[in-house]
Amino acid sequence: MSFTYNRTVRFQDTDAAGVVYFANVLSFCHEAYEESLEASSINLKEFFTNPSVAFPIVHASVDFLRPMFGGDKLLISLIPQKIGGDKFEITYEITVTEVMVAKAITRHVCIDASSRSKQELPDEIIQWLGMNHRDAESAERRKSREIM
Amino acid sequence: MSFTYNRTVRFQDTDAAGVVYFANVLSFCHEAYEESLEASSINLKEFFTNPSVAFPIVHASVDFLRPMFGGDKLLISLIPQKIGGDKFEITYEITVTEVMVAKAITRHVCIDASSRSKQELPDEIIQWLGMNHRDAESAERRKSREIM
Amino acid sequence: MSFTYNRTVRFQDTDAAGVVYFANVLSFCHEAYEESLEASSINLKEFFTNPSVAFPIVHASVDFLRPMFGGDKLLISLIPQKIGGDKFEITYEITVTEVMVAKAITRHVCIDASSRSKQELPDEIIQWLGMNHRDAESAERRKSREIM
Amino acid sequence: MSFTYNRTVRFQDTDAAGVVYFANVLSFCHEAYEESLEASSINLKEFFTNPSVAFPIVHASVDFLRPMFGGDKLLISLIPQKIGGDKFEITYEITVTEVMVAKAITRHVCIDASSRSKQELPDEIIQWLGMNHRDAESAERRKSREIM
Numbered sequence: 001m002s003f004t005y006n007r008t009v010r011f012q013d014t015d016a017a018g019v020v021y022f023a024n025v026l027s028f029c030h031e032a033y034e035e036s037l038e039a040s041s042i043n044l045k046e047f048f049t050n051p052s053v054a055f056p057i058v059h060a061s062v063d064f065l066r067p068m069f070g071g072d073k074l075l076i077s078l079i080p081q082k083i084g085g086d087k088f089e090i091t092y093e094i095t096v097t098e099v100m101v102a103k104a105i106t107r108h109v110c111i112d113a114s115s116r117s118k119q120e121l122p123d124e125i126i127q128w129l130g131m132n133h134r135d136a137e138s139a140e141r142r143k144s145r146e147i148m
Numbered sequence: 149m150s151f152t153y154n155r156t157v158r159f160q161d162t163d164a165a166g167v168v169y170f171a172n173v174l175s176f177c178h179e180a181y182e183e184s185l186e187a188s189s190i191n192l193k194e195f196f197t198n199p200s201v202a203f204p205i206v207h208a209s210v211d212f213l214r215p216m217f218g219g220d221k222l223l224i225s226l227i228p229q230k231i232g233g234d235k236f237e238i239t240y241e242i243t244v245t246e247v248m249v250a251k252a253i254t255r256h257v258c259i260d261a262s263s264r265s266k267q268e269l270p271d272e273i274i275q276w277l278g279m280n281h282r283d284a285e286s287a288e289r290r291k292s293r294e295i296m
Numbered sequence: 297m298s299f300t301y302n303r304t305v306r307f308q309d310t311d312a313a314g315v316v317y318f319a320n321v322l323s324f325c326h327e328a329y330e331e332s333l334e335a336s337s338i339n340l341k342e343f344f345t346n347p348s349v350a351f352p353i354v355h356a357s358v359d360f361l362r363p364m365f366g367g368d369k370l371l372i373s374l375i376p377q378k379i380g381g382d383k384f385e386i387t388y389e390i391t392v393t394e395v396m397v398a399k400a401i402t403r404h405v406c407i408d409a410s411s412r413s414k415q416e417l418p419d420e421i422i423q424w425l426g427m428n429h430r431d432a433e434s435a436e437r438r439k440s441r442e443i444m
Numbered sequence: 445m446s447f448t449y450n451r452t453v454r455f456q457d458t459d460a461a462g463v464v465y466f467a468n469v470l471s472f473c474h475e476a477y478e479e480s481l482e483a484s485s486i487n488l489k490e491f492f493t494n495p496s497v498a499f500p501i502v503h504a505s506v507d508f509l510r511p512m513f514g515g516d517k518l519l520i521s522l523i524p525q526k527i528g529g530d531k532f533e534i535t536y537e538i539t540v541t542e543v544m545v546a547k548a549i550t551r552h553v554c555i556d557a558s559s560r561s562k563q564e565l566p567d568e569i570i571q572w573l574g575m576n577h578r579d580a581e582s583a584e585r586r587k588s589r590e591i592m
Contacts, residue, residue, distance in 0.1 A: 010179050011178065011182060011461075014197075015456060015459065016345050017409075018197050018198065019460075022326070022353040023322040023326070023356075023456070030159060030318070031158050045217050045218060045220065048162070050166065056313070056315075056360065058359065060357065062357070063354065064353060067352070069197055070196040070197055071195070113313075162311050163310050163311065164310035164311070164315075164492050165500070167312075169308055174467040178467070196460050204461070204511070206507065206508050208505065209504065210505070261461075304488075306474070306475050307474060308471050310493075314493050340515025341514060343515070344455050365489050366488055366492040367491070368489065
């Protein structure tokens with residue numbers, strides 16, 4: 001099973017059109033990413049406050065399939081994948097009561113936080129990638145068996 | 149016991165000073181308010197999307213006692229109180245590992261959502277006020293007993 | 297010349313990494329879109345508050361080339377383009393002192409705001425598209441002449 | 445004349461009630477504060493990114509007099525005042541077409557950014573306070589003369 005994160009849409013997330021403001025959907029995805037890091041025993045405070053290594057996003061994209069409303073219960077599932085020695089990509093699927101409402105991608109590069117030069121992914125991220133990717137693979141296999 | 153809401157500080161909530169951006173603390177409080185409404189069986193989607201009655205905030209204040217960092221686990225407790233036929237006030241206390249980090253107040257007035265004229269608090273809000281206030285009173289009594 | 301919008305990076309736009317939080321860059325782009333609508337004599341209040349026709353974003357993507365810091369003076373240029381009877385796409389380029397820092401795209405579909413069914417782009421949007429596209433074409437021609 | 449800042453309400457600032465989300469009004473005020481610092485020749489990037497001295501907000505309050513809508517043109521005027529060797533307070537008034545829509549206060553304390561211990565207000569802030577306070581006093585005197 002891929003990592004999943006539950007998130008209620010807050011009043012603040014909506015705009016005058018009565019639905020979630022588009023850019024906020026990427027913030028929901030980032031929350032899921034943070035939650036998955038924590039589930040992998042990474043200390044969020046150290047990770048985000050004055051770290052020696054950082055993982056800035058170099059690309060993000062999002063597709064909106066249905067509007068999300070205040071009070072909606074979102075289920076965000078994420079699958080991270082290593083795409084180079086110093087890069088990884090995360091794909092996200094957001095559903096409400098099992099109906100897909102949005103899909104997104106964030107691509108991250110690993111840098112030294114002070115010099116901002118690229119560097120190899122550290123062990124804790126390799127471990128996080130492995131854990132979540134293995135989970136995703138088992139889920140895929142389970143799905144295949146169910147279909148057969 | 150007063151109503152409590154658990155909230156992890158997200159990366160998005162912080163600013164370049166490395167701590168939570170001040171105005172976001174009021175948003176955390178509003179989330180706790182939304183959660184308490186839902187716990188009182190109020191449908192959030194109906195409450196916030198095209199409602200006939202609305203409860204806009206006419207006053208808010210917040211005191212910051214200690215900085216909050218990304219990853220911090222906040223516990224927000226709230227106590228609402230009726231302060232007139234068409235008004236209520238909510239007081240919030242935010243703690244991190246039992247240390248108080250912020251206190252806040254929001255004051256709400258009840259209006260007809262289309263005409264924006266004031267009106268009496270509806271039954272579902274009276275019930276929500278009663279439930280949370282009674283809880284708060286029991287907590288106070290319990291505290292007194294513990295002191296004695 | 298394509299439409300341009302000046303925007304100072306605010307403290308609120310940054311996160312604990314000391315730079316602009318990624319999703320906020322899409323909000324900057326949306327602000328530029330709003331400003332270009334207003335420059336085309338579209339009344340923003342009517343456009344966004346209880347309109348009969350709406351233009352929700354169905355896709356967005358953004359590439360981050362360099363970090364943006366609090367206080368940075370952004371110049372956002374945008375070029376909208378009709379991509380169907382009921383769709384348009386906007387491309388954005390963000391520069392700081394003539395250095396490109398980000399590029400983005402938003403794709404919008406035209407819907408009836410109450411039924412949420414697709415409909416043809418209305419005249420005021422066709423006019424806005426024409427105005428900004430013509431500007432963009434002249435800029436391209438001017439650039440070509442300068443190169444020759 | 446007190447320092448003034450013009451700000452258009454953006455779509456992002458609104459919520460599903462069709463008006464500005466309450467906590468965002470304090471962010472508008474903070475933007476006005478940032479703009480006034482810059483007008484006093486303070487470099488915002490240095491001020492907010494890894495500074496040696498910081499001015500965290502210890503108290504904020506806001507009164508909402510009328511709703512603000514997407515597209516509204518806000519005029520925010522601010523008056524800062526020294527309230528101790530290591531503290532200052534800013535009062536803000538927000539108007540739309542000369543009608544007051546909100547009033548707010550932020551109270552700031554001066555700290556050493558690394559140790560977080562209180563310290564005396566530095567010269568550049570004393571100068572900013574003087575400049576804006578003198579302006580405010582002249583405005584008051586002008587008003588008195590106009591009344592007489």
